[in-house]
Structure formats: C-alpha cells, structure tokens
Amino acid sequence: MKVKDCMKRNVISIPAGETISEAARIFVERHIGVLPVVNENGQPVGILRLTDMLTLELPDFFNLVEDLDFVHDFGAVETTRPAPELLNRPVMLLVQPVTTVDEDSGLLRTYSLMLKDNLHDIPVTDADGILVGIASVVDVATAVLSSWQEQKGKTA
Template sequence: MNVTTCMKRHVVSIPASTTIREAAAIFVKKHIGLLPVVDKNDKPIGVIGIRDLLKLEMPDFVNFVLDVDFVHDFGAVEDTRPPAATLNKTVRSLMRPVITVEEDCGLLRAYSLMLQQNLHDIPVVSKDGKLIGIASRVDIGVTILKSWEKAE
C-alpha cells in the first residue's frame, strides 16, 4: 500500500505572499494544523504549521526552561498578541523547509520518515513534484492497522 490510499486529497495550500494574519484565519476556518506553501506551479516550497504561529505568542523563557510545571499562570503574557507588524509579514518569514513523499511511497517508509523528522503531517507530491495530497500519522497508522484485520 502507498500513501495515496490514505492521504487527504482536498489540501488547502497557500502562496508565499500570504500574510501571517491570513494564514491564521485559514487555520481557524479550516481547522487544520499544516499549510503547504506552494509556488505558482503548485509545487511545495515550504510549510507553515499552527505551532509556528503559536510560537509567536509564547514567552521567550519557554524555550529555555525544560519543565514548565512550576508555571501555573503566564500572567500578563497570557493576553498578549503578536504586533500588527508581525502579523502583516508574509509566511515566507516563518515557513520551514518542506519534506515530502511521492505518491508511490509505501506507508511504512512514509511513517518512518515522519517519525525521524518529527512530523505529524507530510505533503504528498506527484512524480512531477506537484502537491496532490497530505497524509497524517493517524491516516497512515489507521490504514496499517486496518490491514491487520485481514491477517490470518
């Protein structure tokens, strides 16, 4: 089995010119966690995740503390929002390099790559590099587990 058996085919993607504010609105409206950033030929050039946006609001000290159990309340920073200047920047300033799999990639290979790279979702591309879907760890895992039902 390959990733096309379980990928989501209706993928929301954005151009690099999309603002961070616009990307945030898409995450909210579509209730998704990852947006592939594509060029004019629909080829992925990066990704931006909801985690990337939420990092804009996290206090700096969170990156330096191994255990935040002692922090019961983030106090004043709880209600802060990124400044308009940040929200009006394009996603190009935040996007990460994209890791993709081709449509004929096997499920275990895709899942292994996702584990190694700590990815929850992975864009799927056609042989010519165009975005055709997105697969999650859950999509792949459920498909593998379903195949166990047929095992003797």
C-alpha cells in the same frame, strides 16, 4: 498499498507570498494543524504548523526556561497579541523546511519519513513535485492495520 490510497486529497495550502495573518485565518476557519506552503506551481516550499504560529505569542525568554512548573499563570503575557505589522509580514518567516513523499511511495516508507522527521502530517506530491495530498500518521497507520485485518481474514 501506496500512500495515495490513504491520503487526503482536498489539501488546504497557502501561497508562499501570503501573510501570517492570512495563515492564522486559514488555521482558524479550517480547524487544521498544518499548512503546506506552496510556490506558484503548486510545489511545496515549506510547512507551517499551528504550533509555529503560537510561538509569536511567547516572549523570547520562554524557550530559555527549562522548568515551567513554578509558573501557574502567565499574567499579562496571556493578553498580548503579535504586533499588527508582524501579522502582515510574509508567512515564509515562520515556515519550516518541508519533507514530502511521492504519491506512489509505500506506507512503510511514508511512515519511516514521518518517524525520522517527527511529523504528524506529510505532504504528498506527484512526479512533478506538485502537492496532491496530505497524509497523517493516523491515515498511514490505519491503512497498515487495515491490511493486517484483511490478511487475517484470508488466513482464517
């Protein structure tokens, strides 16, 4: 089985020239956790995760604090929002490098790439590098487990 057999084909993506504010709108309206960023040809140039967006809310010193057990309430920080001028900046400021997989790749290769790069979702591209789908760990794993069930049925 190939990744194209289990991927989601209706991929929600965002053009590289869009703003952080537009990315936030898409995350909220579509209730998704990852947003491939594409160039004008539809090829992935990066990936934006919902968690990347939330880093805009945290003051810089939070990533220096190793133990947050003593913090029971973030107080005034809870009500702060990113400055409007930051939200109007290009989405590329928050984008992470993207790992993609070819649509004709097998499920174990796909899962290996996801495992190697600690991905929950991986953009799927065609032979021209154009985004054609997205596969989650759940998509890939259930397809593998389904093949186990099919194999079991043949041997029973």
